Amino acid sequence: MNPAQPTDQSQVVLTNCTVLDGRVVDGVDPVPDAAVWVRGDRIAAVGPRTEVLAEAERDGAVPRIDLGGAYLTPGLTNMHTHLSLSLPGSGGDTVKGMSPHELAFYMADGARRTLHCGVTTVRCVAEKDHADFALRRAITAGRVVGPRIFTAGQALVCTGGHGHESSDTMECDGADGFRRGVRTQVRAGADLIKVMISGGIAGEHEAIHTRQLFSDELAAVIRTAHAWGRKVTAHAGPAVVIGEAVELGLDCVEHGYQLTEDVTARMARRGTALVPTLLVTRCKEFFDELGVPEWMQCRSLGAGPRHLESYAMALAAGVEVLLGSDMPPFWQFEGTNASVRELEYMSAGGLGPARALYAGTLGPIRWLGAEADLGTVEAGKYADLVAMDGDPLADTAAFRGVRWVMKGGQVVRDDRAGWSAQ
Known part of the structure; x- marks a missing residue:
């Protein structure tokens, strides 16, 4: 697989991450030790890791991607x-x-x-x-x-x-x-x-x-x-x-x-x-x-x-x-x-x-006017997501460290797999 190209995955569970999005300004707290179940091009479930994994496993064996403790936000x-x-x-x-x-x-x-x-x-x-x-x-x-x-x-x-x-x-x-x-x-x-x-x-x-x-x-x-x-x-x-x-x-x-x-x-x-x-x-x-x-x-x-x-x-x-x-x-x-x-x-x-x-x-x-499909990490939204090691709520410069990108359920960047910006 060339990681610079989209990978076609019908479903996958993203684990070992903290999930947060713009709703923090409305009082919605980040979710630590979270998981996000992506099915097709959309998010099927998001929440505490144990709950999401249990829900996904009831649907059958689902591949996982370990995000290594990253902070996961919308793109x-x-x-x-x-x-x-x-x-x-x-x-x-x-x-x-x-x-x-x-x-x-x-x-x-x-x-x-x-x-x-x-x-x-x-x-x-x-x-x-x-x-x-x-x-x-x-x-x-x-x-x-x-x-x-x-x-x-x-x-x-x-x-x-x-x-x-x-x-x-x-x-x-x-x-x-x-x-x-x-x-x-x-x-x-x-x-x-x-x-x-x-x-x-x-x-x-x-x-x-x-x-x-x-x-x-x-x-x-x-x-x-x-x-x-x-x-x-x-x-x-x-x-x-x-x-x-x-x-x-x-x-x-x-x-x-x-x-x-x-x-x-x-x-x-x-x-x-x-x-x-x-x-x-x-x-x-x-x-x-x-x-x-x-x-x-x-x-x-x-x-x-x-x-x-x-x-x-x-x-x-x-x-x-x-x-x-x-x-x-x-x-x-x-x-x-x-x-x-x-x-x-x-x-x-x-x-x-x-x-x-x-x-x-x-x-x-x-x-x-696209909030029905985009903008937050919620069930039903398109899986347009980025992962980074720093906490963007502590420092906006955390976005300098984006190392993983998904659009519509397809991984288009994964630095661990040797992705290059060139």
């Missing part, structure tokens, strides 16, 4: 993913220059690496040429190894707006144009809608605070998406634009570089979540690796202190914050992968380990 969910990311610079130019066939293989490789690092679900928020839909179908069919994908398709942007240079956006203008944009993404299979309502750090001829949609355009996006049962998330920096969008019914804010106490209070009151992407304003090493130009690096790194202030305001107001790296989820950065590093920054920035566990697992799944 992470990364809510700000671009598997076809192409920032300004030489690295991004390489991706932009790929043929459709090359791009498909590139994204499939990224999906594999994402799953192997313990991210079992992603929310894509702008991918090139609708390749994300083909990738999702390939993963579902078992032709490609990768996480579960929820996607916005192409992000909607005004003519010349943030990200217009790439095929991961669709240019629209006017209320009718943006309504058409929403419907185009829904027709392609989008689970949600992403819209760029302000400038950002990657647009040379804009500023973070540049308004890019007018009220009628923004209202058209939100009303149309909601009519189709899709939530809307917005790339957004400045408080004024975000506040207006929140009042119109925006479901989620990406980045939120320049929030204020008034706007965060409104976000909390209206239930608008924040995916802060703290990495994007403190990742010079990543920018240097991709050859990102000096103007973008200065804008990004210069926004860092205010970005952290905004994040602290959101936490103080009680805004729901969710894990999202913006950087490719699997990217090696500061001694770990981007998903874990982002979660560490969120935890250290005031969230704390317990809420960080929630923000990386159950919180995103609830936003996605």
Whole structure:
């Protein structure tokens, strides 16, 4: 068996582990000396080891996997993913220059690496040429190894707006144009809608605070998406634009570089979540690796202190914050992968380990409306699980030590069997 590939097991009991998940914030305690019975692609039972083993054995002989005293949690969910990311610079130019066939293989490789690092679900928020839909179908069919994908398709942007240079956006203008944009993404299979309502750090001829949609355009996006049962998330920096969008019914804010106490209070009151992407304003090493130009690096790194202030305001107001790296989820950065590093920054920035566990697992799944199937270690849920030696309730850095990954009842990573990230 090649441990880098899924292993097909109809059922198995996971033993010698402590089970915990995001419900700790609701008072659900970890289960020490636990076992998890996985049957097919879902969890059949979870609880104290002796009870689960007895239940499984009544069903016949069931193979076991000894997790060696690990802490077992749901896989992470990364809510700000671009598997076809192409920032300004030489690295991004390489991706932009790929043929459709090359791009498909590139994204499939990224999906594999994402799953192997313990991210079992992603929310894509702008991918090139609708390749994300083909990738999702390939993963579902078992032709490609990768996480579960929820996607916005192409992000909607005004003519010349943030990200217009790439095929991961669709240019629209006017209320009718943006309504058409929403419907185009829904027709392609989008689970949600992403819209760029302000400038950002990657647009040379804009500023973070540049308004890019007018009220009628923004209202058209939100009303149309909601009519189709899709939530809307917005790339957004400045408080004024975000506040207006929140009042119109925006479901989620990406980045939120320049929030204020008034706007965060409104976000909390209206239930608008924040995916802060703290990495994007403190990742010079990543920018240097991709050859990102000096103007973008200065804008990004210069926004860092205010970005952290905004994040602290959101936490103080009680805004729901969710894990999202913006950087490719699997990217090696500061001694770990981007998903874990982002979660560490969120935890250290005031969230704390317990809420960080929630923000990386159950919180995103609830936003996605998928909690019937994902997000906790409970009977009936998909067996999307990760194991690590450290306790993530003591230190979020425990996720650096993920050494075993299961998705849908299939083991896709087992370091004891010689798994390699390459």
